[in-house]
Amino acid sequence: MTSVDEPARPHGNGRTRDAARTRAEILDVATQEFARAGYAGARVDDIAARTSTTKRMIYYYFGGKDQLFTAVLERAYGVIRDAEQQLDVEHLDPVAAIRRLAELTFDHHEQHPDFIRLVSIENIHEAEHIAASEKLGRIGSPALDVIRRILASGQESGLFTAEVDAVDLHAMISSFCFFRVANRHTFGALFGRDLVDPAQRERYRAMLGDMVIAYLTAERATD
Amino acid sequence: MTSVDEPARPHGNGRTRDAARTRAEILDVATQEFARAGYAGARVDDIAARTSTTKRMIYYYFGGKDQLFTAVLERAYGVIRDAEQQLDVEHLDPVAAIRRLAELTFDHHEQHPDFIRLVSIENIHEAEHIAASEKLGRIGSPALDVIRRILASGQESGLFTAEVDAVDLHAMISSFCFFRVANRHTFGALFGRDLVDPAQRERYRAMLGDMVIAYLTAERATD
DNA sequence: TATGACTAACTCACCAGTTCGTACATTAGT
DNA sequence: ACTAATGTACGAACTGGTGAGTTAGTCATA
Structure with a gap:
């Protein structure tokens, strides 16, 4: 399902910073969540939790729940x-x-x-x-x-x-x-x-x- | 849209008690609300507000949001x-x-x-x-x-x-x-x-x- | 037909848990 | 040194659901 090529992590514990990868990962998880529960039923917190990043990044990259859904649609x-x-x-x-x-x-x-x-x-x-x-x-x-x-x-x-x-x-x-x-x-x-x-x-x-x-x-x- | 025959109100201010009418009115409004916003997007409070009765009655007659939606589907x-x-x-x-x-x-x-x-x-x-x-x-x-x-x-x-x-x-x-x-x-x-x-x-x-x-x-x- | 007991129908106030969004601090990479 | 990227903590508004009390209608009975 994931459309992300995950480059090997340079350090053992933390991930390197990679805007494109973070964005894509959010998009992947969001696609599943929105498809599973509908727009209103999907939870931003849940999407964030299933990501290796935080909710803050969703707002940083997409602006909000609406724009995130739009981005999901665009990719689909x-x-x-x-x-x-x-x-x-x-x-x-x-x-x-x-x-x-x-x-x-x-x-x-x-x-x-x-x-x-x-x-x-x-x-x-x-x-x-x-x-x-x-x-x-x-x-x-x-x-x-x-x-x-x-x-x-x-x-x-x-x-x-x-x-x-x-x-x-x-x-x-x-x-x-x-x-x-x-x-x-x-x-x-x-x-x-x-x-x-x-x-x-x-x-x-x-x-x-x-x-x-x-x-x-x-x-x-x-x- | 209403499927309720509204008998003339005996008293000026309050409605007479009528279980069937109340139930049907809730069902009518709920149908519109669920259809408009989806299951998760529909608000029990909003449904109640658009009714001439209260939210408590929704729970009294239907038990909960899920059962209300089921009742809406059954009628549709x-x-x-x-x-x-x-x-x-x-x-x-x-x-x-x-x-x-x-x-x-x-x-x-x-x-x-x-x-x-x-x-x-x-x-x-x-x-x-x-x-x-x-x-x-x-x-x-x-x-x-x-x-x-x-x-x-x-x-x-x-x-x-x-x-x-x-x-x-x-x-x-x-x-x-x-x-x-x-x-x-x-x-x-x-x-x-x-x-x-x-x-x-x-x-x-x-x-x-x-x-x-x-x-x-x-x-x-x-x- | 007046009365009182009974119950279905109804109102009001409230809560515990969510949920979207953000202010603020921090760090990695160049 | 500078900035893009990231993490933490928090809050205001909302949301489904409920506890507790009230009233309208019905019906048996005197």
């Missing part, structure tokens, strides 16, 4: 943007490309439940931290560009019949992936089915791809 | 179950029936954003209140029974090619409807599109139906 969104940038589907036909893209979202959401929880939490707070962040305002989405290209290519060739734009298709793909992870607990409790059961994973992954492709390529009534 | 889930029970699609062909069902979910989610928020919050807490509730354990889902029947009928006639079961199809429908409302804020902030914009409503409603029907009726590779 950065991770998924980086993953999307790895995406290379130029060599695939539109159908395979869309499926690959959907699977990337599927995999990323599954592998980062903390990210999903943070997004849920931020929505409870009506995205006020995103609004307060300069970085997140212009983070963009590489996936969206990719979808745009695939969609244009598929629609041009007549393969894709649906008249969706990239943003809506992205919403469609995300909704399935997000729900599966975010609502795992209530869904499991109410319907007795674990949506994140590893044994079902491939089935859901295929279901997502089938769904999106079916939607894009369905025969439409000519109106 | 009861509302959607009741809505699902109104559903009558026996006279429709499978395609129209599924679309109608999906639209019911779409409409209900849109009309009850507080419910969506409560479910998000309960998932942050890993459904521990549902687990603690006897009522919610056996609340069931009328929609699930309906889906089962439609699915059986559609698959039998060969109209539906997809091999899904009712629970998974329910998840698929819910995911789209849920995401649209739950993630409205982050999605809007990041992609500049309001998923709950009334002007876009019909488009999304149709998109959901098209998606589900396309998935169910798509031509599958014979393997």
Whole structure:
């Protein structure tokens, strides 16, 4: 979970001073705490206690609880943007490309439940931290560009019949992936089915791809 | 928002004693507060203050903050179950029936954003209140029974090619409807599109139906 | 129908433990 | 010598929860 490379400590007992490392460690622990308990439920003291530094450093580096949460969000969104940038589907036909893209979202959401929880939490707070962040305002989405290209290519060739734009298709793909992870607990409790059961994973992954492709390529009534 | 019939007050200054009304009023306000601020963010004192009764009554009737939230969830889930029970699609062909069902979910989610928020919050807490509730354990889902029947009928006639079961199809429908409302804020902030914009409503409603029907009726590779 | 016993419903005041944030002192590294 | 980085101690406001006492409505009975 830690994204910090811990350089060997020069002295036995105390750590060397290292702003970047301290900042990153706070961010790691804060991510876990906020994801675990929600914004209001997370305790600054608890975050500090689980760190090798003190609460004072949280205020020194981040200013306060709100800004700390914003920083946590910024990093979490950065991770998924980086993953999307790895995406290379130029060599695939539109159908395979869309499926690959959907699977990337599927995999990323599954592998980062903390990210999903943070997004849920931020929505409870009506995205006020995103609004307060300069970085997140212009983070963009590489996936969206990719979808745009695939969609244009598929629609041009007549393969894709649906008249969706990239943003809506992205919403469609995300909704399935997000729900599966975010609502795992209530869904499991109410319907007795674990949506994140590893044994079902491939089935859901295929279901997502089938769904999106079916939607894009369905025969439409000519109106 | 109030679900209480307020009988005329016999005396001018004080209210008559009415356990059911007091309980219901607490529940109404608590629903709003929990939905607004999350479980930890909601304040028992604030809930009490927005009530015409006192904090002591919350503890008198519900026992504590946790049980109050559980009671709020129980009522919220009861509302959607009741809505699902109104559903009558026996006279429709499978395609129209599924679309109608999906639209019911779409409409209900849109009309009850507080419910969506409560479910998000309960998932942050890993459904521990549902687990603690006897009522919610056996609340069931009328929609699930309906889906089962439609699915059986559609698959039998060969109209539906997809091999899904009712629970998974329910998840698929819910995911789209849920995401649209739950993630409205982050999605809007990041992609500049309001998923709950009334002007876009019909488009999304149709998109959901098209998606589900396309998935169910798509031509599958014979393997 | 007047009365008095009974209890559910309600009010008020208060507390013990938190919780975010900060003033102030100190130290490591350059 | 200077400054960025860090540690300690503390407090004001809050927060969930409760102890103790009060009142409105009901009902059995004379």
